[in-house]
Amino acid sequence: MSLLREDLACFIINYACCLGASYADVRIESYYNEHISIVNGEVVSALMLNKHGFSVRVIVNGAWGFQASPRTSIEDAKRAVELAIKSAKASSLSAKEPVKLAPVKVCRDNVVAKVKVDVESVPTEDKVDELLEADRRISSYKEITSRSFSYTSIKMDKFFASSEGARISFKNTVSWIWISATAKRGDSRSRYRWVEGGSGGYELVSGDVLYNSADKVARKAIELLDAEPAKSMRNVSVVMDPDFVSLLVHEIIGHPSEADRVLGREAAWAGTTWWAGMLGQKIGSDYLNAADDPTVEGTLGYYLYDDEGVPARKKVLIERGVLREHMHSRETAAIFNAEANAGMRAITYEYFPLIRMSNTFIEPGDWKPEEIIEETKFGVYVCGRNTPSIDDKRYNWTISAKEGWLIENGELTKHLKNVWVMSTAPSFFKSIDAVANDLTIRPIPGCGKGEPYQLLYVGNGGPHIRGVASIVGR
Amino acid sequence: MNLNDLARIVDKAIKLGASEAEAYYLLNDVFTARMANKKIVEAKGVVDEGLAIRVLTADGGLGFSATGKLDSESIDLAIRRAIKVASKRKLKFKYGLPKPEKYSPAKEVFDKKIAEIDRRKAIELAQRALSTAESYSDKIVNVSGTLNIIKYTIRIVNSNGVEAEDRGTLLEGVIATTAKNGVVESEGYESTMCRFLSDFNPEEIGIESAKMAIDGLKAEKVDEGEYTAIFAPRASADIALRVGAFSNPLIAKTTYQFFLGKEGEKVASEKLSVLDDPRMPRGPYSCSIDDEGVPTRTKYLIENGIFKGFYYDSLSAAMEGKSSTGNGFRPAGPAGFTRLPGKLYITEPSARPSNLVIKAGSKSPEDIIGEVENGILIRHLHYARVSNPVTGDYTAVLRMGLYRIENGEVKYALKKARILDNIIKMISNVDEVGSDLKVAGSWGRYAIAPTMRISKVRIVPL
Numbered sequence: 001m002s003l004l005r006e007d008l009a010c011f012i013i014n015y016a017c018c019l020g021a022s023y024a025d026v027r028i029e030s031y032y033n034e035h036i037s038i039v040n041g042e043v044v045s046a047l048m049l050n051k052h053g054f055s056v057r058v059i060v061n062g063a064w065g066f067q068a069s070p071r072t073s074i075e076d077a078k079r080a081v082e083l084a085i086k087s088a089k090a091s092s093l094s095a096k097e098p099v100k101l102a103p104v105k106v107c108r109d110n111v112v113a114k115v116k117v118d119v120e121s122v123p124t125e126d127k128v129d130e131l132l133e134a135d136r137r138i139s140s141y142k143e144i145t146s147r148s149f150s151y152t153s154i155k156m157d158k159f160f161a162s163s164e165g166a167r168i169s170f171k172n173t174v175s176w177i178w179i180s181a182t183a184k185r186g187d188s189r190s191r192y193r194w195v196e197g198g199s200g201g202y203e204l205v206s207g208d209v210l211y212n213s214a215d216k217v218a219r220k221a222i223e224l225l226d227a228e229p230a231k232s233m234r235n236v237s238v239v240m241d242p243d244f245v246s247l248l249v250h251e252i253i254g255h256p257s258e259a260d261r262v263l264g265r266e267a268a269w270a271g272t273t274w275w276a277g278m279l280g281q282k283i284g285s286d287y288l289n290a291a292d293d294p295t296v297e298g299t300l301g302y303y304l305y306d307d308e309g310v311p312a313r314k315k316v317l318i319e320r321g322v323l324r325e326h327m328h329s330r331e332t333a334a335i336f337n338a339e340a341n342a343g344m345r346a347i348t349y350e351y352f353p354l355i356r357m358s359n360t361f362i363e364p365g366d367w368k369p370e371e372i373i374e375e376t377k378f379g380v381y382v383c384g385r386n387t388p389s390i391d392d393k394r395y396n397w398t399i400s401a402k403e404g405w406l407i408e409n410g411e412l413t414k415h416l417k418n419v420w421v422m423s424t425a426p427s428f429f430k431s432i433d434a435v436a437n438d439l440t441i442r443p444i445p446g447c448g449k450g451e452p453y454q455l456l457y458v459g460n461g462g463p464h465i466r467g468v469a470s471i472v473g474r
Numbered sequence: 475m476n477l478n479d480l481a482r483i484v485d486k487a488i489k490l491g492a493s494e495a496e497a498y499y500l501l502n503d504v505f506t507a508r509m510a511n512k513k514i515v516e517a518k519g520v521v522d523e524g525l526a527i528r529v530l531t532a533d534g535g536l537g538f539s540a541t542g543k544l545d546s547e548s549i550d551l552a553i554r555r556a557i558k559v560a561s562k563r564k565l566k567f568k569y570g571l572p573k574p575e576k577y578s579p580a581k582e583v584f585d586k587k588i589a590e591i592d593r594r595k596a597i598e599l600a601q602r603a604l605s606t607a608e609s610y611s612d613k614i615v616n617v618s619g620t621l622n623i624i625k626y627t628i629r630i631v632n633s634n635g636v637e638a639e640d641r642g643t644l645l646e647g648v649i650a651t652t653a654k655n656g657v658v659e660s661e662g663y664e665s666t667m668c669r670f671l672s673d674f675n676p677e678e679i680g681i682e683s684a685k686m687a688i689d690g691l692k693a694e695k696v697d698e699g700e701y702t703a704i705f706a707p708r709a710s711a712d713i714a715l716r717v718g719a720f721s722n723p724l725i726a727k728t729t730y731q732f733f734l735g736k737e738g739e740k741v742a743s744e745k746l747s748v749l750d751d752p753r754m755p756r757g758p759y760s761c762s763i764d765d766e767g768v769p770t771r772t773k774y775l776i777e778n779g780i781f782k783g784f785y786y787d788s789l790s791a792a793m794e795g796k797s798s799t800g801n802g803f804r805p806a807g808p809a810g811f812t813r814l815p816g817k818l819y820i821t822e823p824s825a826r827p828s829n830l831v832i833k834a835g836s837k838s839p840e841d842i843i844g845e846v847e848n849g850i851l852i853r854h855l856h857y858a859r860v861s862n863p864v865t866g867d868y869t870a871v872l873r874m875g876l877y878r879i880e881n882g883e884v885k886y887a888l889k890k891a892r893i894l895d896n897i898i899k900m901i902s903n904v905d906e907v908g909s910d911l912k913v914a915g916s917w918g919r920y921a922i923a924p925t926m927r928i929s930k931v932r933i934v935p936l
Binding site for chain 2: 042063095150174264269
């Protein structure tokens with residue numbers, strides 16, 4: 001026998017509490033996922049997936065237990081609760097300190113993200129046609145030797161309920177498209193890759209967005225054929241565009257701000273954080289202000305309540321160079337004696353939520369981007385994120401850019417490729433001396449963390465910024 | 475869902491217009507105990523169950539759709555979606571779903587004790603590994619890790635008469651430790667993946683991990699240079715995994731072209747032989763059939779340095795006019811999709827390796843090390859990657875488990891360093907292979923590898 005969503009949630013919570021849970025929450029979720037991949041005009045994969053299920057998370061004797069199930073009958077619900085309770089009880093035998101949760105406002109809400117074109121209303125076949133058309137258009141550039149398009153959309157209908165009385169539903173769709181092109185002329189070969197997307201429907205990845213992005217990718221790949229490989233330079237002024245800043249922020253502000261990393265709980269996997277224990281200390285220049293804000297509509301990191309039912313707000317991570325706040329779960333907030341700030345998310349009901357970035361960005365300043373370039377006597381302007389290489393404490397970092405330009409006397413001169421920017425987090429943070437007013441939040445669809453591994457979509461960004469770093473030519 | 479249910483789904487797909495159809499069912503049950511800060515922080519279970527439909531249409535179309543909702547309406551929708559999308563995905567070569575073949579069961583891949591283990595016993599195993607590492611020394615300041623217990627069943631039916639099923643159990647244990655002495659910090663790591671509970675020794679992974687961390691407290695700086703490097707099994711396993719990726723027919727066309735057109739040619743040292751061996755008893759990826767019902771078989775990828783050929787699923791084989799080698803497995807989906815340990819159903823089968831095995835040599839690891847006058851021992855690779863797919867440039871962080879060898883003896887630990895070399899050069903420079911074959915790996919990716927000696931490996935201190 002199946003129950004309605006709210007009734008099922010109530011049943012699960014009540015049963016868990018009857019079996020000894022001091023806290024219980026349940027997430028009942030439905031998904032429609034779609035993914036199409038096209039390489040050189042051929043459909044290499046087109047998959048559609050419907051999914052539905054629930055998970056129950058309990059605290060018994062101060063320890064967590066969790067069980068997820070794709071089946072939602074009363075019998076399945078009972079079985080899942082019993083397994084979660086057993087897991088918690090067994091785990092509590094070794095618990096040194098009981099789990100405590102920071103108090104939160106108990107909310108009842110129904111949130112529906114803005115979607116113009118429902119992804120399920122457009123047949124997958126039509127999407128394939130549109131992608132093939134975009135591919136056809138850029139195949140006409142004679143230098144382009146290979147093209148690929150990878151479209152993903154996840155339509156979700158989530159419901160959260162807790163034994164404290166929270167009842168929150170959230171309907172959202174996230175969509176993104178990766179486009180890449182390789183160009184070749186003589187011995188020169190180059191590749192350019194770009195992603196567009198956010199919270200919203202098919203409108204985010206189709207029509208002019210798709211065609212214009214594809215054209216930009218092809219043109220960029222061709223332009224890079226004439227770029228010169230960057231030469232190594234120590235400690236020069238580096239001006240970064242918002243897309244490059246998005247990866248920099250992701251790696252050296254976002255990840256180290258996760259309180260589970262700060263506490264050493266991610267030591268075996270993602271790593272730890274160099275700034276553990278440094279809240280309130282100055283770690284960067286006065287120009288450095290950074291935040292994590294899930295409430296920005298239209299972004300990949302958009303939500304108004306996290307997967308613990310905590311109401312979302314903007315988190316001020318760094319204020320005028322001072323480390324202010326970490327991203328928290330209710331459990332880590334209690335450990336830090338801090339306010340829970342809605343940092344917990346899971347990719348589906350099948351996963352225990354983790355502390356994740358939502359939209360992490362550097363706050364805008366008052367410079368115009370072009371003023372920063374004009375006022376740089378000598379340096380490098382790096383555009384577009386490529387590949388990061390970061391140590392496990394997020395201290396030493398090297399990030400490659402899609403392209404760069406030499407700046408000489410306030411003007412962009414040589415076009416550069418193979419540009420790697422290298423520094424340490426504190427020395428770069430302290431060197432930031434100009435921040436522009438063009439805040440842009442870019443999609444980062446695949447942020448990996450957790451065991452079992454979760455590849456989650458987040459937003460990251462900032463405006464144009466300038467600091468000092470080394471350039472490594474390769 | 476049993477084979478009869480799947481047969482009915484296949485019939486339905488044919489009725490709705492498919493010329494051939496396949497139904498694949500998965501039931502994957504995973505329990506994870508996650509350890510951090512010297513305690514068990516999460517004990518979590520998940521059941522993943524679903525159905526994947528693949529159809530061919532008379533005009534050469536291929537369609538795919540999956541559903542975790544197993545009511546008849548959702549299954550119907552999945553079939554219709556697969557057929558519809560097939561109209562837009564026309565294959566440019568002749569392709570048919572696999573035909574039935576006799577298969578024999580893979581040996582020793584299912585353990586009733588793992589399948590029936592209760593939560594309490596599972597957590598006790600995690601706790602034993604944790605406590606062993608913690609109590610190894612008072613300098614151990616952090617212990618983290620994972621215990622994954624997995625059981626799965628797959629069933630496949632297609633309209634050509636394939637009717638097959640397989641099942642298995644797995645137990646993966648990982649312990650990571652941090653040791654501290656004053657301001658000096660170092661790390662240790664040990665992991666294992668086994669099919670039988672009796673093969674799992676929680677104390678061993680705890681001790682080995684802690685020992686590596688403690689060794690590192692006295693680490694000395696390594697000078698930049700080319701070294702004779704002894705790759706312990708976990709480091710060798712990464713080399714096996716690279717060979718596995720280079721022997722993938724699709725990856726060879728798009729990314730790593732090192733073995734493309736090289737069948738029968740020398741690509742590595744004659745000391746190196748790498749097999750794809752899905753029939754290995756107790757192998758972590760052993761299976762009777764692949765994920766499209768083709769019987770699995772053992773094959774050389776590299777034999778005495780000669781590239782023997784790619785492995786194939788039925789589609790990639792058809793593309794090249796070849797036969798499937800029984801390597802059609804369903805990989806993890808894109809970002810945002812489920813990717814639990816164990817088996818998956820949400821993606822189409824494609825060419826993937828099973829157990830990658832480096833064929834054992836005759837010398838013991840002690841003998842191999844004994845012959846090294848001046849070299850290094852690498853026990854763990856972190857963030858290993860081919861940084862340039864065109865040239866084969868290879869980099870890995872030696873974050874822990876790096877030791878100095880002098881006059882045939884492992885002398886002392888070395889501080890963090892990086893391999894900056896070339897994978898093609900490295901596989902050509904394998905000059906000795908040990909007899910100590912072991913299931914080894916990290917981050918859920920395992921191979922079966924022995925100790926290997928590789929000459930002239932370029933090491934740069936961090």
